[in-house]
Amino acid sequence: QVQLVESGGGLVQAGGxxxxxxxxxGLTFSRRTVGWFRQAAGAEREFVAAIRWNTxxxxxxxSAKGRFTISLTISxxxxxxxxxxxxxxxxxxxxxxxxxxxxxxxxxYSVGGSYDYWGQGTQVTVSS
Numbered sequence: 001q002v003q004l005v006e007s008g009g010g011l012v013q014a015g016g017x018x019x020x021x022x023x024x025x026g027l028t029f030s031r032r033t034v035g036w037f038r039q040a041a042g043a044e045r046e047f048v049a050a051i052r053w054n055t056x057x058x059x060x061x062x063s064a065k066g067r068f069t070i071s072l073t074i075s076x077x078x079x080x081x082x083x084x085x086x087x088x089x090x091x092x093x094x095x096x097x098x099x100x101x102x103x104x105x106x107x108x109y110s111v112g113g114s115y116d117y118w119g120q121g122t123q124v125t126v127s128s
Contacts, residue, residue, distance in 0.1 A: 009122030022100030038096035050109035
């Protein structure tokens with residue numbers, strides 16, 4: 001059974017930082033694109049950032065550029081793959097549930113429909 005598990009969310013003041021993690025079980029991130037999306041209350045889900053596993057190429061929404069960094073780590077035995085989203089200079093408008101998702105390698109990284117596995121989400125709340 002495939003599971004994506006996010007962690008690292010929480011409450012932070014504006015200007016602060018958080019690092020989200022996404023770990024997979026039952027699925028390897030090799031030859032996949034891994035993305036972060038978010039959904040604020042009453043709003044549509046939106047793309048935040050993605051990374052191509054085989055190239056390490058990162059992609060960002062305009063709202064994330066210059067503040068967020070997506071990265072990945074692979075354990076030496078390739079058994080544990082984790083994707084991180086470092087979020088700096090957080091703003092109240094970053095408040096949302098953040099979801100990790102995995103898609104086939106050359107999918108359209110910014111489109112939620114490209115992703116076939118999703119995590120349960122982690123809440124990020126930024127106070128003003």
